[in-house]
Amino acid sequence: MPKMxxxxxxxxxxxxxxxxxxxxxxxxxxxxxxxxYGLYCLACFAGSIFGAGWVMYFMHL
Amino acid sequence: xxxxxxEPEKNALADVGAxxxxxxxxxxxxxxxxxxxxxxxxxxxxxxxxxxxxxxGLLMRGAFFVPQEGDLLTVVIHRGGYIADMCSGLLYxxxxxxxxxxxxxxxxxxxxxxxxxxxxxxxxxxxxxxAFEIATGQKD
Numbered sequence: 001m002p003k004m005x006x007x008x009x010x011x012x013x014x015x016x017x018x019x020x021x022x023x024x025x026x027x028x029x030x031x032x033x034x035x036x037y038g039l040y041c042l043a044c045f046a047g048s049i050f051g052a053g054w055v056m057y058f059m060h061l
Numbered sequence: 062x063x064x065x066x067x068e069p070e071k072n073a074l075a076d077v078g079a080x081x082x083x084x085x086x087x088x089x090x091x092x093x094x095x096x097x098x099x100x101x102x103x104x105x106x107x108x109x110x111x112x113x114x115x116x117x118g119l120l121m122r123g124a125f126f127v128p129q130e131g132d133l134l135t136v137v138i139h140r141g142g143y144i145a146d147m148c149s150g151l152l153y154x155x156x157x158x159x160x161x162x163x164x165x166x167x168x169x170x171x172x173x174x175x176x177x178x179x180x181x182x183x184x185x186x187x188x189x190x191x192a193f194e195i196a197t198g199q200k201d
Contacts, residue, residue, distance in 0.1 A: 001119070001120070002120065003120065003121075003122055004117065004120035004121050004170070005121075005170050006121065006170060006173065008169060008173075011121075011169075011170075011173040011177075014117060015114070015173075015176075015177065015180065018110045018113060018114045018184070019110075019180070019184065021106055021109075021110045022106075022107060022110050022111070022184045022187055022188070023187075025103055025106050025107055025110075025191070026107070026187045026188065026190070026191040029200065029201065
């Protein structure tokens with residue numbers, strides 16, 4: 001089996017996309033609400049990734 | 062004046078025959094519960110997301126949690142992780158039966174892989190809860 005090697009950014013972004021799909025599908029009641037909530041979750045994940053990344057960058061200065 | 066009596070709440074757990082099969086199938090085959098309940102698109106999205114997360118975990122050579130004894134935190138993390146891994150259903154059992162036995166080694170890719178494997182199980186728990194709610198009529 002091949003081994004996959006991802007950076008922190010790639011791994012967290014992949015996780016964000018997959019988790020957002022699941023959260024969007026199971027949480028809301030209409031397809032439109034699901035899509036909106038999935039995109040909202042993805043934006044929150046992405047914001048957290050960049051936020052945490054910058055916090056760690058400044059912590060290491 | 063007669064006051065309006067509140068309707069007695071319907072016990073969702075009462076009709077075991079309605080919800081147990083989709084929940085059990087949903088555990089064994091991610092998305093299978095939704096397929097049983099005739100929700101093919103949601104089944105494909107949930108099953109696909111769980112399977113891809115699990116596969117990425119394997120490709121990153123993540124380790125399966127094994128219950129360990131020790132201090133409280135060790136017990137909680139390893140038993141919780143073991144349960145989360147098993148919640149992937151047949152994906153977990155197939156990987157184990159086919160001989161996947163990655164030791165827990167240092168490195169961020171392995172760490173992410175371990176978390177992806179556990180997260181796939183937790184996503185499947187959400188899918189099982191959704192199947193339960195559909196089967197008991199709390200959701201369409």
